[in-house]
Amino acid sequence: MAKAGTAKSNVQFIHTPGGGDLAVLPRDEYDRLVALAAEAQEEAAASRIVRHSMRALREGREIVLPKAVADRLADGENAVRVIREWRNMVQGELAVAVGISQNYLSEIETGRRKGPAELQKKLARALGVPMDVLIE
Template identity: 85%
Template sequence: MAKAGAKSSVQFIRTPGGDDLAVMPRNEYDRLVALAAEAQEDTGASRIVRNSMRALREGREVVLPKAVADRLANGDNAVRVIREWRGMIQGELAVAVGISQNYLSEIETGRRKGPAELQKKFARALGVPVDLLID
């Protein structure tokens, strides 16, 4: 940007057709192009933030506390970690998805996997996207 009091080196010319044209040194033009590119990048970042906020509102994404994310990253069973984070006991989650507590325990310890449809039920009951529960 031009500093206050600095003399502008831009010249304005009116064409015979009545259009006003601005003529400026190349370095000023290049600076304006760079500023426009930065503004375009900011727009992209803004779009990413808007999309993420919308996904959070719609329940397609969830914000996890660092301790929960760390446990998931360390390979702890996702159903168990999210269930505990949500403050549910095994019996509550088992009833919510229509399975026995013993079956849920086997899933949480890795002895059984459970079908994709059951993973969807877990996701709904725990209020998280299903892809958070699937390896």
């Protein structure tokens, strides 16, 4: 009788003339091992993705957004306005932080102006997000 945690095995070992060993096992056991190997590969891939994402979060290359914020961005709302509001900043605060007038910021948030790339970088830094979050 097999001990708990061990399974009786029907594996046969064959010694080849060249000195190698072959294992012959029932098809259902082979299929089970193949499935376990595939599962282990999927878990390893998922683990790599999680490690990559965690590193990107630590380095500030990615952020975690609340669903409500992500939904607003997905609906096409202005990213600067959405992120500013999420960060609980008023227009005047952000304008001062990036060195522009509140009026200019308002035009950016309404889509009338875009601003140069350098300003986009300043907005991203001031809002604590990667620049690609602000680019449509």
